[in-house]
Amino acid sequence: MTQHPAALDRAAQEALVEALRSAVRLAPLFTPVMPRTGRPFSVRMTNLGPLGWVSDRAGYRYQPTHPETGKPWPAMPQVLLDLWQRHAAYPHLPEACLVNFYNQGAKMGLHQDRDEEDFAAPVLSISLGDTAVFRFGGAERGGKTQTLKLHSGDVLVMGGEARLCFHGIDRVLGGTSTLLKEGGRINLTLRRVTRPN
DNA sequence: CAGTGTCA
DNA sequence: CACG
Structure with missing residues (x-):
């Protein structure tokens, strides 16, 4: 797990928000809703790129x-492909950019990202808007966890040992960013889904 | 089990 | 930590 604080400056964040x-x-x-139960998530989502979660x-x-x-998902903006190239240390294109929108009060329970075929590729997370309290642990549920604040413009890379770590969002701290006029937080996660040829 | 509700 |  590698955090790159303020990897995107304000202008880059604004451009990204406009593209979004x-x-x-x-x-x-x-x-989205939960499998079987149909219980709704508190986040709303969409995707960019050839595949969407x-x-x-x-x-x-x-x-x-x-x-x-x-309809097909919209294309991934070049700026995201550039970020992947710069931070992923992985020689193939990302195929999915999951866009999660958290309004104040939204959260995401601890989970692993394991619907991809190639765990050799990292998951790259980009935070925009209000600060979030991110919780992460090890690859086993029930292990020790730590928290980290994710600020607007931060890039987090979950790769190597951290690729399958349990992680989630405890809460979003309202009023901590002026990036989104409507408030809340947007998280982008770039993933390689299929095994490259 | 990427959800919530409840209890120590 | 159990549930539906």
């Missing part, structure tokens, strides 16, 4: 289209 606004017009935020009553999976519009 365009993307969300094409691929609206949706509220979705959760519904049938389970977790990656798919090439938006679950509500049926």
